[in-house]
Structure formats: structure tokens, C-alpha cells
Amino acid sequence: MSIPLPPSRALGWIVATVVVLAVLPWVMDPYQTTLFSYGLVMAIAALGFNLLLGYTGLLSFGHSAYFGVGAYAVALIVKYFKITSLEAFIVGGIVASALVSALFGFVCVRYTRIFFGILTMALSQVLWSLAFKFFWVTGGSDGLRVPTPSLLGVSIPPSEDKMTFLAHRYYYYVLVIFVLAAAAMWIIVHSPFGKALQAIRDNETRAEFVGVHVRHYRWIAFVVSGTYTGLAGALWVPLNGLTTPDILHWTFSGEIVFFTVLGGFGTFAGPIVGAIVFNYLKTFAVGYTVYWQMFLGVVLVTLVLALPNGIMGMVARLFPLRAKAPAS
């Protein structure tokens, strides 16, 4: 099997981007770099989310569930097994979110459109209410603390403060995983499986006629999507140091939808750009005004009214040669 490579023009951009990302901690202050790590983590979630929205045509309003499962899996590993290795966190987060999304997905893929959205939302709220109420396990609304993990068996040296750790070692760790996750997603969406998903998105009946087992494919896409989001959750917890039921609430699912649309769900790179931009936008708005929700709401409404294809859609229109959408 040959691995589909991005077009050579795009390849140059990708290499340049990765180089820029790699030197980032040396030119930006630790706070900015850490902020960027948040953006990369959310970009992993957005990549997963867009496999459903952009490639399969299913709008989930319950992806907070898988992000939260990834995060809580890590917190519970720390609480009950006293393990602080990031590799263990990642494995735990992936396994837990894959299991939960396999279960939820099995139920949800029976529906499409609005019912799919409501069902995913209802199921994510089940988890939210459980995390909220079973405080002796989950810490309730106080959440659970997660200490600084060890990376590849090396724990943080006592001389290094946490900010430096997050801005260097942890940043590179997240960057490597992000690049691997993005590459894997690229292969997925360009594989026959990915093409089948796009066929389902464009015309379900025809896809069924040419022999695509629609529900089964949707289920697999759901599990992959949920697992990506769970991986993001697992990487997010050490960054944040704390997990609370807020990340399981459906409004967080709304944020995931928001940044995917902000970047543009019709392109491969759109959700990545959207997640990073949204992260800055939100941080800026939260720091600038207590009415940051209103600011984000106005951005969202303007976006869907004026720029339904998102940032990357606009870029593609302005520079049609350079940023050709690979997905559509």
C-alpha cells in the first residue's frame, strides 16, 4: 500500500510549519509557548471531530464526553494507581475513550442530522452528571488534580520549574504527538476507508448501493473520532493540572464545534488552524473582558453568516493555487 503524500506544494508548507513550531520555544516566552501547546492539544481534538463532521457529515454535540473521558481516565490513574508516567496517561486515555466512544457510537450512528446531535449531547450529559454527582470518585465540581508527569520515564528535574517544563519538554512531546496524529489522520482520510466516509457524507443511499456498509463505517469513524478527542483530553490534563466536570458539559462540545467551523471543516488543515486561533481568541477575550462569551458568540454568528467555510475556506478563495482544499 502506498501512503498518499500531500501535494508537493503543500509539502513545502508543512515542512516549514513544523520547523517554525520546533523553534517556537526558543523565540517565545514560556507563557506563550504553553498557550500554543493548548492550541495543539485542541487541534488533535479538532482533527478527530472533523473526521465526523467534515468527512462523514455527522454533527456531534457531545464530543466533550470523549475529551472528558480521556482527561478523567488520566486523573483516575493518578488517584488510584499513583502512576505519573505520561505514556501510561496516553494509553489509559486512548483505551478509555475508545471504549466509551465504541459504546456511545454504537447507539448514535443509528441516527443522522439533528437526532444524532441531540443523542450525542444527551449521552455526554449523562457522563457530566455522573462526574458531578459521584464526588467521592471524581471530586465533584472541585475536580481532580494531576501532578506533573514523567516523560519517557524521566521525571521533571527538581531544578526545573513547572513553567519551563511545560514550555519545553512537554511542548515538544505534544508537538511530536500532534504531528503523528495529523499524519495518521491524513492517511485515514485518504485511504479507501476515508473515501467511503466521504461517499457516505455526499450520498448515503448511493454509498450503500456501491456496497459501503454505511452504519458500520460510521461507527468506526465515530470510534476513531472519539479516540482522537480522548487523546487530546489525556494530553490536556497535565497541561491544565486539574480536570473538572466543565470539560464534560455540552457547552464544551459547542466549543469543539466552534473551532472546527472557525478553521473550516471542508479542509484538512482547517480544524487545526481553527483550534489554535480559537485558543488565542478565547484567552484574549477572557483576559480582556468578563463578557468573553458575548465576544465569542458575536464571532460565531458573524462567521456562520459571512464566512461559512471558515478561515481556511477564505484562504483557499484568496489564494486558489496555494491552498487547494484536499478534502473536497
Next chain:
Amino acid sequence: MDTFIVHALTSLLYASVLFLIAGGLSLIYGVMRIVNLAHGNLYAFGAYVSAWAVGVMATRWPTGLLYVLVPLGAVAAAGLGAILEPTLLRPFYRRAEEYQLLVTFGLLLILDDLMRFLWGPYPLSASQLYEAFGSISIGETIYPTYNLVVIAVGALAALGMWAFVYKTQFGVILRATSQNMRMAQALGINVNRVYVQAFTLGCFMAGLGGAVIMPSQGAVLGMGVDALIMAFVVVVIGGLGSLEGALIGAVLVGIVREFGITLFPEIELAVLYLMAAVVLLIRPAGLFGRP
């Protein structure tokens, strides 16, 4: 027996408010095929406007007269709806559902903060209206009389909606538009006007729900988001777009919730969400929905 009556009344109290919220949501979906994620905010808006009006006049008017101000919340929510539908939602009817959900989610964020901006971060309350009604004793238990008023308002609203939708000419037009928008338009119905009216009516119901429950619970930030999810549970159980369904769903949810709080408080909410999920699995269109 007494405890049973009290539990039953509390279930009905909850069901009344839920019916007002979910009934509006369902009416809007039934006619316009749009799921308004900001619907809960209109409920909160009704509560805030009522609480604010009562608060402003509290020192000037006698308590008895203040009750006149309570329905103001419903009128304000209806007015807000009448402004929002033509300006913000109308461009989205021809576009994919995803965008409709997104624009109403944006609206949710805006309205949430608008209320914080207008009325500040602290809850508003008008508990004097609640206390002035006193209480009645059911056997050994004391039950606040105001709750009975809320139940009565809910019941009257259900009756009123039924009469409105099934016994008036506007109801006929509403149902015709809901069943086949193009055909209704071809027959000379001004669909745009019907949409504004339906949306306004739906918002009025939500605002009324917020207004009548405000004396006992106050107006709190975040009440809208919680209410929306419960309204979703109701309409999913009853069937999106069906008013009968919203009524039955609200009563079911009210009962399950009341007994859940008493018997299994930890998983009370989870049970409700699971109920919705199970109904969706068995009857996707809900108990009363059109498949």
C-alpha cells in the same frame, strides 16, 4: 399518603415549568424545523425581566400589585423572539442544519452574557411574592401555596395552547405550515409571518415559564443552559414538534425527577438523560412524534 401528595405536587410543579419551556421549543421545531439552542436563555430572560421589574417597583407598590409585573417577563421574551427571528434566524432556513445549530449556539453565548451585563453576576429574587401566598397544610406537611399557582399556570397554558392550535384559524394555518410549508405558501399563507408568530409564541411560553417560577427560585445565571437540556429530554421523549408529546414528556420527566431526587439522588440526572437516549433508540420520533 401525605408525602405521596406532596411528591406528586412537586412533580407537577416541575412538569408545569418544563412544559412551558419544552412546549415552546417543540412548537418552534414543529413549525420551523429549527432547534433553537438559545431557547433556555429566553426562559432565563423571562425570569430576569420579571425579577427586575418586581425589584424596581417593590418599594413603591404594595405586594399584591407586584404580581401584575410577573407576566412582563413573558412579554419581554416574546418581544425578543419577535426581533431575533427575522433578523438572525431567517437567513438560515435554506441552509444546512449544522449552521442553524451553530447560529443559535452563538446566540446562546451572546444572550448569556447580555443578561450578565444587564443584571450583574448575582441572582435576582422576588421571594416576597412567594411568601405572600403563605402555605397550606397537607396532613402533617406544609406546602407553599404559590407552587399551586405555578401548576395552575402550567395547566392553563397547556389548555390554552390546545385551544389555540386546534380551535382557532391561526392554529389551522400553523398546522398547515408545519405539515407542508410549500403547499401552505402556495395557498397564499404568508409563511414568513407565520414563522415570526410561531417563534414569538414559543418564546412567550419560555418567558412565561421563567417568570412564574422566578418568585420561588429567583433568576440565576446559567439557569437557561440547564433548562435547555431538560427541555431536550422532554421533547425527545415526547417527540420533537408535538405539543401533546411535550406535555406527556414534561409530566414523565417531572415524576421521574421528583422520585429520583428522593430515591437515587446520585444518578437522578443520568437516569433522565438515559431515558431520552432509550426513547430515541426505541422510537426515534418520540412517543408522539411524526416519524
